[in-house]
Amino acid sequence: MSNSLYWMQCGSCGGDSMSFLNSESPDIIELIETFNINLLWHPSLAYITHEQHTQVVKKIISGEQSLDILCIEGAIIRGPSGTGVYDTSISEPKKDLVIKLANQAKYVLAVGTCASYGGVCSAGGVEGTGLQFHKKNNGGFLGDSFLSKGGYPVINLPGCPCHGEIIVRTIMALISDSKILLTEFNAPINWYGILVHQGCTRNEYHEYQVEDKVFGDKGCLFFHLGCHGPIAYGSCNKLLWNRYGSKTRIGIPCLGCTMPDFPQPYPFFSTRNIEGIPLSLPDGIDRAHYIAYKGIAAATAPKRLKERKTNI
C-alpha cells in the first residue's frame, strides 16, 4: 500500500519546499522510495497536467482517492473581507480547497510558521492566519475542535523556514504509526520541546553574562542584541542547518521564528529590558533570583571570556 501525500502552497514564500529539498537523511527521493509515498501533488515537483490535477483533487474530495498526509505551506489568506480573493487558483479562493482537503486527510501538517500560526503573513492586511492557531490562540482557520481522520489536530512544524529534516522525520513517523507528542502549540515535542539556546556554541559566554553590544564578536547576544535563544523553542542548535549552521553560530541573534508570535511587533536586533535585565526571561524563572545569579556569574567571568579569547 502506498501512502498518499498532497502538498499545497497557500500564502507562502516557498521556503519550506526549498528546505524540504535540503533534507539529508533521507533526502526526498529516498523518502518517496523507501516509504512508498505516492506524491499526488507538489506545486514544484509534480509532473501532471492541470486537467489531471483537477481530477486528483476531485477524487480526494469525493473519497475515491485516499489522502494520508496533507502538507500545507504558507498562511491561509482570507482577505479582503473574508473572501480569500488575495490567493486564488483558477478564480477559486485557495482557502476553500484547504477545508475540503483537510476534511479528507488522515493527517494534516502545517509546514512552517505561516501555516502553523500565521507568521509573516498575519502581520499585514491580507487576513492571513495559521491552520489551527492564530498567533498564540487556538482556533485559526480550521477551528480549535478540528481533528483529522487520524485523530490528531493539525500538527504544526513551525520555523521560518521549517528545517527539512523535521518535515521528513515527521512524515516518516506518521507513516510508521509512531506516536507524536505535541507541545501546547501542537508542535512535536521531539523537535520543539527544547530551547534554541541548548547547543548554542556561545553558551559559556551566556553562563557568565559576557554580553555583546555590537555584532561581529564572540559573546552572548541575549542581553542587548535581541537573541531569543533562551526563550524560543526549537532545535536549531541541535539539528544544524545545511549540516553546519545556525543563526547564533554565525553571530546573528535567534529571531524566535519558531514561536507563535513571530514576527514580533517590536524591533529585531535589540533586547527589551528592565534596568539592564531582559524583559523576557526563560520560562519558569524567578526574576529576583535570576538577577542575583547573573550578578554573581558576571563577577565570576573568567578573563579569557571577557577578552573574547575563546574560539566558538
Next chain:
Amino acid sequence: MGKTYNLEIPLNRVEGDLELKVQIEDNRINDAWISGVMFRDFENILKGRAALDGIVITPRICGICSTGHLYAANKAIEMILDIEIPDNAVRLRNLALMVEMIQGDMRHGFLYFFPQFVNITYSHIPMFSEAVRRYAPLKGEIYIETIKETKKLLEIMGIIGGQWPHTSFMIPGGVSAIPNESDLVQCVYLLKHFKFWYEKRILGCHVERFLEVKNASDLDIWLNENELHQKSDLGFYIRYAKEIGLDSIGKGHCNFISFGGFDHNIIHSGFSFEGDIEEFNHEKISESLAYSWFKDNNRDEHPFQGETRAYATGKESKKYSWAKAPRYKGIPAETGPLSEKIISGNPLFYDLIKHKGPNVFIRELSRLVRVAETIPIMEKYLHEISHSEPFYLSPKNIVDGEGFGLINVARGALGHWVKIKQGKISNYQIITPTSWNASPRDSAGIRGPMEEALIGTQIDNISNLVNIEHVIRSFDPCLVCTVHSLKIRN
C-alpha cells in the same frame, strides 16, 4: 479560417502562483495575459517597523531568492548610513549570493525546465528515451543528482550564512561572523566537489575549456569536438532543444535590463533597447498600475513615489494581476542571466542573439552556463579572504534618509527602495526580477516581456501546451517574489 480558443492555464513548477490566459487562432497564440494570483502585503508589514527590521522581513518574501533580498535590503540601509563595507564582507556576501544563484540555476533547469523534454509530444524523437532516462521527474538520473548536489553546495551557506533558505548573516557594516581557516577549507572542498560534478556531468569538459567558446560557431565546434561534449547534459540540451525547435519560440521584446552585480563590475548595469546599450539610471524606472489590481492615479511613478492601494475588481474590469508593471523609460524589458550577459558584453550571447533576437533555447542556455563563469570567481573570493582584515565595521546609529539597494540576483534585477523617518520605515518598495518579466500590460497597453514572448507560439494540439511551458519557464519566473510589494490602505 481556423478555430479561436481562449484558454486559462495555471502553471506549476514555477516558484509561486502564476496563471495565464491565451488566445489561440489558427494554431498560433495571438494574445496573452499573465496573472500573479497571490499577494501577501509585505510593504504594509514593513511600514512603521524599526529601520533594521527590513533585513529580517524582506528575505521572507521569497524562499528561493532570500539571500538576494537580504543583500539588497542591506545595501539600501548602507546607502542611508553612507558606509562602505570591508572587502572580506563583500567577498562573503557575493559568495553566498553566487551559491544561491547556482542552486537556483540548477534546480530550475533540471527540476522545472528539463522535465518538459519528456512530454509525450516528443515520444517519436529518437533521443526521447535518453531524455526520459535523464530528466524524468523524481526518477531521472540528473533530476536526482541535482537534488543531491545542490543540497551539498548549500552546505557553504550553512558555514558562512548559518542557514539557507532565510539566512541573516549580512548586517549593515558587513557580515556577522568570521569563518575560521578550517571553515574556509571546507568551503573550498564543497566548491571543488560541486565543480567536479558540474564539469563531469553538465559540461563534459573543464570550465576553462567551455569559457573559450566566444560565438555561435565556437559553440558548434565545442559540441562536435568529442563524445563527452555531445553526451554531457549541455551537449544533449543543445541537440535536443534544436530538434524540438526551442530556438524558434519565445522571442519577446528584445529589450534587456540589468542592475549590475557583485560590486566588482563582474555584471554590468545597463539597459539595452534595439541593440544599443545605455547607461543605467534608477530614476528612469517607473511602475504602471493600469492593468494591476490597484487603484492608480493615472500616472506611472518611480518606486520612491509609488503608492499602491489594493483594488480587487474581479473579472469585469481590464485589471488582471496582482503584479505591477515596471518599465524603464516607459519601456518593458526582460531580465535574468541572458540580460546580464548581453549588458556585460558577453561575446557568445551577443553573437547568439545578433541575428534573430532571443529565444527559449538561448535563455535557458545562459542559465546552464552561467555556473561556468561563476565558479572561478567564487574560487578567487575564497582565496582572497584575509583574517588580518576586518569583516565588519560597526556603523554609527541609524539616521533618517532614503536609500536603495539594486543588485542582480539569480533571476535578474532586484531593487529595494526604503525611506527611514524617525528611525522607522516610512516606505518600502521592491521590484523583483519576475516583476519585470511577468509584468502585465502598462498604461500604454504594451504587454509585459513574458506575454510578448508568447505571441506567435505554435500550438498544434490544444490539449498539449508544452510550447507555452517552454516559453514561460525560459524566464524562470518566481511569483512569490513578484506579488509581494503591495500595501493596502484601509
